[in-house]
Amino acid sequence: QQQVKQSPQSLIVQKGGISIINCAYENTAFDYFPWYQQFPGKGPALLIAIRPDVSEKKEGRFTISFNKSAKQFSLHIMDSQPGDSATYFCAASRGWGSARQLTFGSGTQLTVLP
Amino acid sequence: DTEVTQTPKHLVMGMTNKKSLKCEQHMGHRAMYWYKQKAKKPPELMFVYSYEKLSINESVPSRFSPECPNSSLLNLHLHALQPEDSALYLCASSAPLSSYNSPLHFGNGTRLTVT
Numbered sequence: 001q002q003q004v005k006q007s008p009q010s011l012i013v014q015k016g017g018i019s020i021i022n023c024a025y026e027n028t029a030f031d032y033f034p035w036y037q038q039f040p041g042k043g044p045a046l047l048i049a050i051r052p053d054v055s056e057k058k059e060g061r062f063t064i065s066f067n068k069s070a071k072q073f074s075l076h077i078m079d080s081q082p083g084d085s086a087t088y089f090c091a092a093s094r095g096w097g098s099a100r101q102l103t104f105g106s107g108t109q110l111t112v113l114p
Numbered sequence: 115d116t117e118v119t120q121t122p123k124h125l126v127m128g129m130t131n132k133k134s135l136k137c138e139q140h141m142g143h144r145a146m147y148w149y150k151q152k153a154k155k156p157p158e159l160m161f162v163y164s165y166e167k168l169s170i171n172e173s174v175p176s177r178f179s180p181e182c183p184n185s186s187l188l189n190l191h192l193h194a195l196q197p198e199d200s201a202l203y204l205c206a207s208s209a210p211l212s213s214y215n216s217p218l219h220f221g222n223g224t225r226l227t228v229t
Contacts (some may be wrong), residue, residue, distance in 0.1 A: 018201075033216050043118075043220035044203050091140055095209065097163045099145035100208050102218055104156035 004092050006105025007015035013112050019109045022023040026071065030092035030103075033066065035075050038087045045090070048075070080112045117141050118221035120205050126227045127197060135224045137188040137205030146188040147218065148180060149204040157204055157220075163188060195228045201225075 005024045013019045032051060036044035050057045050064040050073065057064045063076040077084055090105040097105075118139045126132050137146065145160040146163045149157035162170035163182040177199075179191040188205055209216035 032217070036220075041222075041225070043120075043202075043206075043222045046217050046219065049217055087154075096162070097169055098210055099147070099162045099169060100216060100218060102159070107154070107156055109154075 004090060004103050004105040006090050006108060008108060009106065010109040011111070013080045013110070015023055015080065015082060015114050017080050017112075019075075019080045019084070019110055020111070021075045021088055021090065021103065022072065023105050024070075024075065025101045025103075026073045027092070027094075027103075028071070030095045031095070032100075033073050034091050034092040034093060034102075035062075035064065036091060036104075042079075044089060049112075050089070065114045077110075080110075082112045082114050085110055085112050118205055118207055119133045120203075120221035120224050122224055123222070124227075126229060127192065127195065128229055129197070131195075132191070132193045133188040134192065135203055135205075135226075137190075137221060138186055139187055139207040139219070140204075141219070142185075142209070143206060143207035143216075143219070144184060144185060144210050145208045145216075147206040147208075148188070149206060150174050150189050151202040151204055151223070161190075172210075192226075195226075197228050200226055200228045 022040050034049035037047045038044045048062050061078045066073045075098045088108045120135045148160040150156045160174045161180045166182045181189040204223045206218040206220045208218045
């Protein structure tokens with residue numbers, strides 16, 4: 001029930017195209033769903049996040065779509081750029097005492113071709 | 115640059131060495147975390163400190179010893195490591211839970227190689 005399933009494992013998109021990464025979760029106790037972007041040699045950086053009472057959140061070229069009934073959420077990257085080439089992790093979070101428990105998906109390696 | 119600073123960036127150590135990793139944040143966060151990340155894998159939780167007290171130890175071997183001297187600092191002491199412990203060690207912090215949806219902020223990690 002703690003697992004977050006992420007697909008695809010790798011994704012190749014042409015410059016200007018749309019990149020779509022999907023995630024699914026089981027545990028309804030999760031109350032926050034962040035996406036992290038990680039470049040080689042760097043730590044994961046928070047990209048965008050959504051609460052389960054919201055169906056969509058957009059920040060620039062990045063959009064999260066959230067389907068609470070299906071327990072699925074996805075990241076859409078519009079007008080993908082070579083600089084977006086990185087590993088993307090979806091995650092699901094819930095409170096753990098005064099800290100946060102974060103369950104990561106397995107990651108998607110995105111390559112945007114010039 | 116991230117607001118969570120980790121030093122050193124790279125560390126090579128022998129199996130008999132003792133070394134320490136350091137993490138610092140000045141965002142007023144009261145929860146701090148150590149994660150371990152192997153290549154092409156998601157980060158795996160090791161330890162959680164909440165208000166300077168160890169609250170979660172994910173069955174980590176005793177050759178890894180965390181320490182939280184104050185609310186801004188987190189250390190990870192390493193002793194008698196194995197080559198399979200080579201990985202990227204990430205520190206993260208988050209605001210108190212009263213801050214709604216307090217995300218984890220990660221540092222850029224320490225790349226550890228055990229020879």
